[in-house]
Amino acid sequence: MSRTPREIFESYVYAGAVSRDADALAEAFTEDGVFEAPLVPADAAFPRRLEGREAIRAAMAAHYARQPGDGRAPNLAKSAYVLHTTAVPDVFIAEIDTVFDGEGRGEDDVTVSLVRIFRVRDGRIARLRDYFAPGLVS
Template sequence: MSRTPREIFESYLYAGTISRNADALAEQFTEDGVFEAPLMPVGAAFPRRLVGREEIRRAMAAYYARQTGDDRAPNLDKSGYVLHTTLDPDVFIAEIDTVFDGDGRTEEDVAVALVQIFRMRDGKIARLRDYFAPELVS
Protein backbone atom coordinates (compact mmCIF):
# COMPACT_ATOMS: atom_id res chain seq x y z
CA MET A 1 0.00 0.00 0.00
CA SER A 2 1.54 3.33 -1.03
CA ARG A 3 1.67 6.24 1.37
CA THR A 4 -0.41 9.36 0.89
CA PRO A 5 1.19 12.79 0.42
CA ARG A 6 0.12 13.62 3.97
CA GLU A 7 1.81 10.50 5.40
CA ILE A 8 4.98 11.21 3.41
CA PHE A 9 5.08 14.87 4.43
CA GLU A 10 4.41 14.20 8.11
CA SER A 11 7.03 11.46 8.21
CA TYR A 12 9.58 13.79 6.58
CA LEU A 13 8.63 16.63 8.96
CA TYR A 14 9.00 14.43 12.04
CA ALA A 15 12.35 13.00 10.93
CA GLY A 16 13.85 16.41 10.15
CA THR A 17 12.31 19.47 11.76
CA ILE A 18 10.88 17.86 14.86
CA SER A 19 13.36 15.14 15.86
CA ARG A 20 16.43 16.29 13.86
CA ASN A 21 17.27 12.66 13.16
CA ALA A 22 19.56 12.58 10.12
CA ASP A 23 19.28 8.79 9.77
CA ALA A 24 15.48 8.87 9.74
CA LEU A 25 15.51 11.87 7.42
CA ALA A 26 17.86 10.19 4.93
CA GLU A 27 15.69 7.06 4.90
CA GLN A 28 12.82 9.15 3.54
CA PHE A 29 14.80 9.53 0.28
CA THR A 30 15.53 7.16 -2.57
CA GLU A 31 19.12 5.90 -2.76
CA ASP A 32 19.84 8.58 -5.41
CA GLY A 33 17.50 11.18 -3.90
CA VAL A 34 18.23 14.89 -4.21
CA PHE A 35 17.63 17.49 -1.51
CA GLU A 36 17.85 21.11 -2.65
CA ALA A 37 17.50 24.46 -0.90
CA PRO A 38 17.89 26.69 -3.99
CA LEU A 39 17.72 29.99 -2.10
CA MET A 40 20.67 29.15 0.15
CA PRO A 41 23.89 30.97 -0.76
CA VAL A 42 26.93 28.88 -1.66
CA GLY A 43 28.97 28.12 1.45
CA ALA A 44 26.10 28.54 3.93
CA ALA A 45 25.88 26.27 6.98
CA PHE A 46 22.65 24.77 5.69
CA PRO A 47 23.34 22.62 2.63
CA ARG A 48 22.25 23.98 -0.74
CA ARG A 49 22.24 20.69 -2.68
CA LEU A 50 22.75 17.13 -1.54
CA VAL A 51 22.72 14.12 -3.85
CA GLY A 52 22.22 10.58 -2.59
CA ARG A 53 20.87 9.19 0.66
CA GLU A 54 24.31 8.90 2.25
CA GLU A 55 25.29 12.49 1.46
CA ILE A 56 21.95 13.65 2.87
CA ARG A 57 22.58 11.61 6.02
CA ARG A 58 26.14 12.95 6.55
CA ALA A 59 25.42 16.59 5.75
CA MET A 60 22.25 16.81 7.80
CA ALA A 61 23.88 15.06 10.78
CA ALA A 62 26.65 17.66 10.64
CA TYR A 63 24.12 20.49 10.33
CA TYR A 64 22.03 19.20 13.26
CA ALA A 65 25.18 18.83 15.39
CA ARG A 66 25.94 22.53 14.82
CA GLN A 67 22.47 23.41 16.11
CA THR A 68 23.05 22.16 19.67
CA GLY A 69 22.55 25.65 21.11
CA ASP A 70 19.25 26.12 19.27
CA ASP A 71 16.55 24.53 21.38
CA ARG A 72 13.72 26.09 19.42
CA ALA A 73 11.15 23.61 18.27
CA PRO A 74 8.14 24.40 16.15
CA ASN A 75 4.96 25.10 18.06
CA LEU A 76 2.68 22.57 16.39
CA ASP A 77 -0.47 24.20 17.77
CA LYS A 78 0.39 27.51 16.08
CA SER A 79 1.90 26.05 12.91
CA GLY A 80 0.08 24.66 9.90
CA TYR A 81 0.38 23.41 6.37
CA VAL A 82 -1.63 22.80 3.24
CA LEU A 83 -0.74 20.07 0.77
CA HIS A 84 -1.45 20.61 -2.91
CA THR A 85 -1.62 17.61 -5.19
CA THR A 86 -0.80 17.94 -8.87
CA LEU A 87 -1.80 16.19 -12.07
CA ASP A 88 1.37 14.14 -11.67
CA PRO A 89 0.60 11.60 -8.90
CA ASP A 90 4.29 11.57 -7.90
CA VAL A 91 4.46 15.32 -7.23
CA PHE A 92 2.92 17.34 -4.41
CA ILE A 93 3.57 20.75 -2.89
CA ALA A 94 3.61 21.64 0.81
CA GLU A 95 2.74 25.22 1.74
CA ILE A 96 3.94 25.64 5.32
CA ASP A 97 3.57 28.25 8.04
CA THR A 98 5.78 27.30 10.99
CA VAL A 99 5.80 29.21 14.27
CA PHE A 100 8.68 28.90 16.71
CA ASP A 101 8.03 30.09 20.26
CA GLY A 102 10.19 32.91 21.64
CA ASP A 103 13.79 31.80 22.09
CA GLY A 104 14.18 32.90 25.72
CA ARG A 105 16.03 36.07 24.72
CA THR A 106 12.78 37.58 23.48
CA GLU A 107 9.14 36.75 24.05
CA GLU A 108 8.33 37.13 20.36
CA ASP A 109 7.34 34.13 18.30
CA VAL A 110 9.12 33.67 15.00
CA ALA A 111 6.93 32.81 12.00
CA VAL A 112 8.43 31.11 8.96
CA ALA A 113 6.62 30.66 5.64
CA LEU A 114 8.05 28.18 3.15
CA VAL A 115 7.19 25.97 0.22
CA GLN A 116 8.47 22.48 -0.48
CA ILE A 117 8.05 20.56 -3.72
CA PHE A 118 8.18 16.78 -3.40
CA ARG A 119 8.82 14.41 -6.30
CA MET A 120 8.30 10.79 -5.28
CA ARG A 121 9.43 7.43 -6.64
CA ASP A 122 8.33 4.10 -5.18
CA GLY A 123 7.05 5.74 -1.98
CA LYS A 124 10.30 7.62 -1.27
CA ILE A 125 11.40 11.19 -1.95
CA ALA A 126 13.35 11.28 -5.22
CA ARG A 127 13.73 15.06 -5.18
CA LEU A 128 12.81 17.70 -2.63
CA ARG A 129 13.13 21.41 -3.32
CA ASP A 130 12.84 23.46 -0.13
CA TYR A 131 12.21 27.20 -0.60
CA PHE A 132 12.70 29.35 2.51
CA ALA A 133 14.49 32.54 3.51
CA PRO A 134 18.19 31.68 4.05
CA GLU A 135 18.57 33.95 7.08
CA LEU A 136 16.23 31.67 9.01
CA VAL A 137 18.89 28.97 9.35
CA SER A 138 22.03 31.07 9.81
Protein backbone atom coordinates in the same frame (compact mmCIF):
# COMPACT_ATOMS: atom_id res chain seq x y z
CA MET B 1 1.78 -0.13 -0.17
CA SER B 2 2.27 3.46 -1.29
CA ARG B 3 2.19 6.27 1.23
CA THR B 4 0.02 9.34 0.84
CA PRO B 5 1.50 12.83 0.38
CA ARG B 6 0.38 13.63 3.93
CA GLU B 7 2.19 10.60 5.37
CA ILE B 8 5.35 11.40 3.41
CA PHE B 9 5.28 15.06 4.41
CA GLU B 10 4.54 14.46 8.10
CA SER B 11 7.24 11.79 8.46
CA TYR B 12 9.75 14.11 6.76
CA VAL B 13 8.89 16.98 9.12
CA TYR B 14 9.06 14.74 12.18
CA ALA B 15 12.44 13.29 11.16
CA GLY B 16 13.90 16.72 10.39
CA ALA B 17 12.45 19.73 12.19
CA VAL B 18 11.00 17.89 15.18
CA SER B 19 13.44 15.12 16.10
CA ARG B 20 16.52 16.21 14.08
CA ASP B 21 17.23 12.58 13.24
CA ALA B 22 19.52 12.54 10.21
CA ASP B 23 19.16 8.77 9.81
CA ALA B 24 15.35 8.90 9.72
CA LEU B 25 15.46 11.93 7.44
CA ALA B 26 17.79 10.19 4.99
CA GLU B 27 15.60 7.08 4.99
CA ALA B 28 12.68 9.23 3.79
CA PHE B 29 14.59 9.60 0.49
CA THR B 30 15.17 7.13 -2.30
CA GLU B 31 18.73 5.79 -2.57
CA ASP B 32 19.38 8.34 -5.35
CA GLY B 33 17.26 11.07 -3.77
CA VAL B 34 18.11 14.74 -4.21
CA PHE B 35 17.66 17.54 -1.66
CA GLU B 36 17.84 21.10 -2.94
CA ALA B 37 17.61 24.46 -1.17
CA PRO B 38 17.88 26.77 -4.21
CA LEU B 39 17.76 30.03 -2.25
CA VAL B 40 20.73 29.15 -0.03
CA PRO B 41 24.00 30.76 -1.21
CA ALA B 42 26.58 28.34 -2.60
CA ASP B 43 29.09 29.23 0.15
CA ALA B 44 26.67 28.73 3.07
CA ALA B 45 27.24 26.09 5.75
CA PHE B 46 23.74 24.72 5.13
CA PRO B 47 23.73 22.43 2.09
CA ARG B 48 22.34 23.84 -1.13
CA ARG B 49 22.24 20.52 -3.01
CA LEU B 50 22.75 16.97 -1.85
CA GLU B 51 22.63 13.91 -4.09
CA GLY B 52 22.05 10.45 -2.67
CA ARG B 53 20.72 9.18 0.63
CA GLU B 54 24.17 8.88 2.22
CA ALA B 55 25.13 12.45 1.31
CA ILE B 56 21.82 13.64 2.79
CA ARG B 57 22.45 11.63 5.97
CA ALA B 58 26.00 12.97 6.46
CA ALA B 59 25.23 16.61 5.65
CA MET B 60 22.12 16.78 7.81
CA ALA B 61 23.87 15.05 10.74
CA ALA B 62 26.58 17.73 10.51
CA HIS B 63 23.93 20.47 10.29
CA TYR B 64 22.06 19.18 13.35
CA ALA B 65 25.35 18.92 15.29
CA ARG B 66 26.00 22.64 14.63
CA GLN B 67 22.61 23.65 16.07
CA PRO B 68 22.48 25.37 19.46
CA GLY B 69 21.91 23.15 22.47
CA ASP B 70 18.59 24.79 23.32
CA GLY B 71 16.98 22.76 20.51
CA ARG B 72 14.26 25.26 19.84
CA ALA B 73 11.62 23.16 18.10
CA PRO B 74 8.55 24.29 16.19
CA ASN B 75 5.26 24.50 18.03
CA LEU B 76 3.22 21.96 16.06
CA ALA B 77 -0.07 23.07 17.60
CA LYS B 78 0.42 26.61 16.27
CA SER B 79 2.08 25.66 12.98
CA ALA B 80 0.04 24.89 9.87
CA TYR B 81 0.43 23.53 6.38
CA VAL B 82 -1.55 22.95 3.22
CA LEU B 83 -0.69 20.20 0.78
CA HIS B 84 -1.41 20.80 -2.89
CA THR B 85 -1.60 17.85 -5.22
CA THR B 86 -0.73 18.36 -8.86
CA ALA B 87 -1.70 16.90 -12.22
CA VAL B 88 1.47 14.81 -11.94
CA PRO B 89 0.67 11.99 -9.46
CA ASP B 90 4.19 11.82 -8.00
CA VAL B 91 4.46 15.56 -7.26
CA PHE B 92 2.94 17.53 -4.40
CA ILE B 93 3.61 20.93 -2.86
CA ALA B 94 3.62 21.82 0.83
CA GLU B 95 2.85 25.39 1.84
CA ILE B 96 4.04 25.75 5.42
CA ASP B 97 3.82 28.28 8.25
CA THR B 98 6.06 27.04 11.07
CA VAL B 99 5.63 28.81 14.41
CA PHE B 100 8.35 28.99 17.05
CA ASP B 101 7.24 30.15 20.50
CA GLY B 102 8.56 33.44 21.80
CA GLU B 103 11.26 32.87 24.36
CA GLY B 104 9.28 34.47 27.17
CA ARG B 105 9.74 37.94 28.63
CA GLY B 106 7.04 39.23 26.30
CA GLU B 107 8.69 38.11 23.06
CA ASP B 108 6.37 37.37 20.16
CA ASP B 109 6.15 34.03 18.42
CA VAL B 110 8.15 33.77 15.20
CA THR B 111 6.47 32.43 12.07
CA VAL B 112 8.60 31.04 9.27
CA SER B 113 6.82 30.57 5.94
CA LEU B 114 8.22 28.24 3.31
CA VAL B 115 7.33 26.05 0.35
CA ARG B 116 8.56 22.54 -0.37
CA ILE B 117 8.06 20.72 -3.64
CA PHE B 118 8.16 16.94 -3.33
CA ARG B 119 8.67 14.45 -6.14
CA VAL B 120 8.16 10.90 -4.87
CA ARG B 121 8.87 7.40 -6.08
CA ASP B 122 7.74 4.20 -4.36
CA GLY B 123 6.64 6.07 -1.24
CA ARG B 124 9.96 7.88 -0.73
CA ILE B 125 11.22 11.33 -1.67
CA ALA B 126 13.09 11.25 -4.98
CA ARG B 127 13.62 15.02 -5.10
CA LEU B 128 12.82 17.75 -2.61
CA ARG B 129 13.13 21.45 -3.33
CA ASP B 130 12.99 23.46 -0.12
CA TYR B 131 12.32 27.19 -0.60
CA PHE B 132 12.94 29.23 2.54
CA ALA B 133 14.75 32.39 3.55
CA PRO B 134 18.44 31.43 3.71
CA GLY B 135 19.06 33.65 6.73
CA LEU B 136 17.14 31.12 8.81
CA VAL B 137 19.96 28.57 8.81
CA SER B 138 23.59 28.82 9.76
